[in-house]
Amino acid sequence: MKNVLLALAVFCGCATAQTPSAVAIRNAKVVTVSGPVINRGTVVVRKGLIEAVGENVQIPADAMVVEGEGLTVYPGLVDGLSTWGIPGTAPGPAGGRGQQAVAANTPSVPIPPPSRGPEDRPATTSWIKAADEIQPGDRRIESARSAGFTTAVTFPTRGIFAGQGSVINLTGERPGDMVLEPSVAQYISLSRAGGGMGGGFPSSLMGTIAYIRQIYLDAAHYKVVREAYAHDPRGIQRPEYDRALEGVLESRRILLPANRAVEMDRMLRFAAELKQPAVLYGMREGYRAAEVLKKGEVPVLISLKWPEKPRDADPDEQETYRTLETRDKAPSTPSVLKNAGVKFAFYSDGLDQPRDLQRAVKKAIDAGLSREDAVRALTLSPAEIYGVADRIGSIEKGKIANLVVTRGELFDDRTRVEMTFIDGVKFTPAPEAERPAGQRPATPSNPGENQ
């Protein structure tokens, strides 16, 4: 696989930010996503916002003009479930991304004893917001921008209640510059905190599910008690402060993992039982679950990391029909769900190299998804799923000036991303370079993996 030499890209200063008072891209094809495609139009950007878009737009006198002949302007791409911006979220030791894993990264903190039940709040950091953990220096940000991404919905991903995701723009010197919305959803995984006998609760899938259920019961109870206490504390025992429940209560929606059809059915029922607005992520077998998903009326996030035969697979191993079928059909999930009327968006799932991302989307297009819908699944759809479509996701007057400008159509092999605009600031992508043999980029964490 050919990939970018990240270090080179960062240090050569290829990405140059320029900040004139206004920019006008003229005579370009404009894919607005929210409306019809403008074959020859102009987009004016000022103070980080889209000032005007249309066929006959007056170019302001003070605008820097970009000749758009032969170029296409799209809304900036959005990664629907990401860890970009929070490096160091490497997966914990095998067997659990829970408490022990967190502790292992901070040697000064003594290792906590194994959890003995839901009351110990195992593998829970529901109060953490991605917005508070952002490191603008994450190298993957530069790489993602080169692929046309301007925005990510980035999450802490370690633990059962990992924390709250934030919508961030992929530029900024300080973390605060990057945040569009600090809390949009709670990331839930079905990882196990402990393992085996006496190894910490929960150690099984049913234990994990029971724990999640108990947390929501506790949260509802906590709310009632707290409100009663706030109303009149006299005569009521002081309710204990519980940050785990605080974090759960302030989350607007929950992300639940579901790769297999059985898991989709299970998680849809679970979300309904918990009475939480939910988004399912994973979707490896989405191609055979359209009916269930449609009935569930829950939006889904489709991983762009399509299943592949493991490189070190035993050539003599007999694979099941289902395994073979899933590898063959997984990329058709987006088109199947589109036809069924299920709302979906894409997410990078550990891919961060422009070429890999582009190839992955191309696979879905080859499997029947229209180019238009592919663009939507990376722009307006994720924005709608997270309730930020009033700000990003399409090229409309008044929205944030997040744009990607290409020569050729997005997701084609020969297409080049010419520039991206984030908050109206222009970036020129780093040229792709060969990575020296044997050097692999760090893959900090892959949400949705191991589910």
Add this chain to the structure above:
Amino acid sequence: MTKVWIAALIALAPLGAEVTVIKNATIMTESNKGTIKGSIVMRDGKIADVGETVMVPQGATVIDASGQYVIPGIIDCHSHIAVEGGVNEGSVSVSSMANIKDVINPEDIAIYRALAGGVTTANILHGSANSIGGQTIVLKMRWGKDAQGLVFEGAMPGIKFALGENPKRAGNPPAGRGNVTQPVNARYPATRMGVEDTIREAFNQAKAYKAEWDAYDAKVARGEHPIPPRKDLKLEPLKEVLEGKRFVHSHCYRADEILMLIRVADDYGFKIKTFQHVLEGYKVAKEIAAHGAGASTFSDWWAYKAEAYDAIPYNAALMTKKGVVVSLNSDSAELMRRLNTEAAKAMKYGGISETEALAMVTLNPAKQLAIDSRVGSIETGKDADIVIYDKYPLSNFAKVQKVLIDGDLYFDRDKEVSGRPAKEMEKQKLVNKEKQEQPRPAPGARRPQ
């Protein structure tokens, strides 16, 4: 390409609410009709008629079972199939918050294999790692349905208890064997008396919890608006046990422990519904019968651990003679497929009659799970859960030909066998397609010799 596959699935799929008649069969009804040569009429999933001569309605699907044998669907009172993500929540000694219902895997191939062995219903249990284990559920082997479609509707849910060696194991260090940097967090209990204490302590908590909720419910009934107590998923199922709304199925081996659990249950005012494995049950059969518990045991499996040394193959027969309702279970996805021969062993050891032996895998487990008004025998009004064998079913040589659940055909040996080449072809197509799509090595590239 997919269409062939789908068509194959549809062919196997249930026929719908039609009338099906099985004719000319030897029917071992397990009812007071005994074994008869005759027919069974099934309508809307129920047995509409059974007898030597029956009215065959027009348009009925007729299965000619000449020379073949029909028995009620086999019921396995102890199974762990169709469970995903671990059958034990082994981290704690009371894991009653865990529920098998949450992790049913309707695509577990073991379901289909159980069907092929004539099993139509199974009691799916949590493992035996805990003094008080997780919540259990009764499933029908409705292969092809989703998770909730497998659930035996209306069957009382249960909870798994376990006594002896398994629950008293101390546990492992949290980060695996050989890890010396982390403390070994031994799990309580480590002794048999500790197991008893764990169960008693859990029920002390459950009683207090129940009192708290009862007080709350009383206040609400008086029209007051108190703050509700915290709902505790660990104690909720134990409260249900105390209220008689949930069955206790307890894994056990030794006679002394069986008596211990009976005493604990008497002290706290609940019943043990079944003793599972219960290899020393023959020593305390009278006490088990007096408590009203059932016994679900192995036919002839013993000495696989110290507490299983006193087992004898006459256990099932001896307990039966003392008035205990006895079933034979599998506890294994493999053994589950030939429970008919497990029943046959009870005839060899202990001289149990043919009808009584077959009841140990049909009517008796149905009684133990309190679903005997629905299944367990071939009687008018019961669910049409039927197995057709080619030969005398209490023989090693008998093969299951067809299995019906709720009157729908879920397994058909002929279709299974004849459908295999087509399935294999579908699979080979996918293998070939993937090979073609794989990038070839560049010409002239060095290859390992």
